[in-house]
Amino acid sequence: METNYISFKSRKGFILPLVTVFFAACTITAFFDGIGFFNVFLSGGFFLFILLLTLKLEYRITNEQLQIKCLFLYNLKIPIEKIREVRPSRDLSSSPALSLNRLRIRYNKFDDILISPQNQDQFIAELLARNPNIFYNPKRE
Template identity: 35%
Template structure:
């Protein structure tokens, strides 16, 4: 069974996206074609990021997908603990309302599923040792 959890999108992503998209429209209206190309590419990259950042639980694996930048495959059995955190570090998370997942000996990843409680319940249902 596969469960897919989309990333929550917070103001630190939404504000720049709206600003760039607004600039794109303004550049079209003013016919500033070089600027249309630049803002158009930026808008497409940001929209792609928003629609392609998600977390999949498939069997005993957690798959972390962030656009075309980060792809991680984590054995759910190796997860030690999950801690809610508000952090600006670079991560496959589109919100500051995040979870830090500690796995293996020293590894961790920051994510921001929309439904954090359901996500954590599902992981703990597979690995009852998660704190």
């Protein structure tokens, strides 16, 4: 594993705080309404899980690869030489991105992934510095 990398946290959109507040409210309501320990445990556990996901999602760029990591649940490594295209997207598809302000990364022949680094301009510049053959299309899809 390479130790030299640049790390980018995921940008957080407005929907995630709403979901977090919703589950926090459900946990508190369940606790005070006496709904039951199991329901409090379930909603509280889900709240903590969402909170951990938001704190630990990151994108790392090394000299050879783009790594997308989220706790122990998700660890994707894409060789930078295999990345073909980067472009902005507002696609709602499920992806390791905490915001709708996303980048679509196309790699290999038919693969793509949506991510949402906080500083998209710096992220794109770092990828292009490592592979100038990447096509950057600034037009949002």
